[in-house]
Amino acid sequence: MRAGSAIAAVKRRSASRASRLYLFVLPATLLFVVFIAYPILWVAGQSLYVGTSAGAVFAGLANYTTVLGDPTFWTVVRNMFLWGVFTIPVQMLIGGVLAYFIERHTHALRGFFRTMFFLPVVTSVSVISLVWVQIYAPYYGIAQEYLKHVGIVMATSPIGDPKSAIYALIIVNIWQWTGFSMLMYIAGIANLPTEVLDAARIDGAKGWRLAVHVIVPMLAPATKSLLLLGVIGTLQTFPIVHLMTGGGPNRASEVFGTFIFKQSFVLGDTGSGAALSVIVLVIALALSLIQIAVLGARLTPAGRQRP
Template sequence: MHAESGQAGPVVLVAERRSRRSRLASYGFVIPATTLFAVFIAYPILWVLGQSLYGRNAAGVTAFSGVANYAAVLGDATFWIVVRNMVLWAVITIPVQMLIGGLLAYFIERHTHRLRGFFRTAFFLPVVTSVSVVSLVWVQIYAPYYGIAQEYLKHLGIVMSNSPIGDPKTAIYALIIVNIWQWTGFSMLMYIAGIANMPSEILDAARIDGATGWRLAVHVVVPMLAPATKSLLLLGIIGTLQTFPIVHLMTGGGPNRASEVFGTYIFKQSFVIGDTGGGAALSVIVLLLALILSLAQIILLGARLTPAAKERP
């Protein structure tokens, strides 16, 4: 008995040391990610939240103002113009991008062979093109008198004296078209990944049962692409709230606030007007909207990001 207990002691000590080393190694892997999260995500959010509670008083001195910045933002008519633009942006761009992207993915994967790589690259190219280049090209397309868009409108009997992005009635819709053109390739890529992961046995069984063409696409392919669709819906909502570069470069939110989005509105409040408290309050409101909409979709639809979705730039 004594010999057995004497042998068990060193074994227990070795096991404890290995367990301790394993815990230390785990902490070593967790600490860098936790530090990056705290420095670049948690701290900025807390700093912006704190800034949103301060404002300048009548003497021009920064002082604690409580929720006054939030009340000023919600009482500003421009805020509700921005909300309208954001709703239009999401309601139009997300379904259209998914529809066109899904159709492109289906036809490329099912009806092209030798040129499959070419079509994939061609339709995905706008996604990886610089936003500055995209903006410059589309400003020329929308240019009055000589732009391609104006020429097509003339053939339809529509004559515009101004650029589509220079008219308050059409500016937001013109930008929505540019966004659809740029990001439809990403939706296509997501659906291509979904189609590639489909079990061939199910498709073969559906064909044997007589499902071909549109019947196969609508009743078999579309339901099996539900995870990709949910991921695109979630990413589309988040992307809508993050919209900034294309609007800032093409219209700056104008004319007359007609194309203002949250990104340009926050930028103007914080860096043009100099109202950092109001800009911070707007940022917090956008963050809360993103959290609420994302959580609601995850709860209601069970949306989860697929591996391909996590690589979106």
């Protein structure tokens, strides 16, 4: 009997402790509901209406069919695909190589190189856009000044040609964000267990073999994180495109961010802007789930994972 009451008392205490623990989750839950869940639901609701806020009329899925029937939407999908396919692997590759050489082959100037390559990440996008517009400018531009010494004359600006505009913007994005990939890999390399590296060296692995067969696989968590962040970053692309081309010429470099902005704020068509936002949300969710399902959710640096 005494044992039974003791168990009951423990259970009561445990239940009370559990309910107290829920209180700790409350602030984060409230913030999530107010700043994330409610806006998402509000936007989803708006996507079902057409007209202005004062005279909005329920239109069901009309905004979705309009958006999906708009050729610009498919230009945007193509641009986003190109953006993701080029920026994510190239940034990871260059960032990884930089991290490897900085961490393993520089000593006194390590801090200097880390800072220099990371500088574009913390530079204002407005400044980056202004500088790259000048770099790309033919005839009077910065690149042209150097190219003329080897007899090359730029006839057009890469961002002024519908065929090359998106690629020109992708190059700027890679230039800006490679430093972030580098930093992630530097953190990964710094966390590599030295005993594994020493064992590999004793087994005769060095140079290229050590990098490709030992270090790269052990940096998989950093790679997965960069992949996930890269996909999300791709879908969130806005300032560089808005400032450099405005989505032009003739919508050739439009991305989801600029398309949503134009529909909602320039054209005042809040309904289709909201429908586009919901579509982007669904795409982002689906891609994230696929990545987690395929690659796993282990995103912590190697050797630091909790058991």
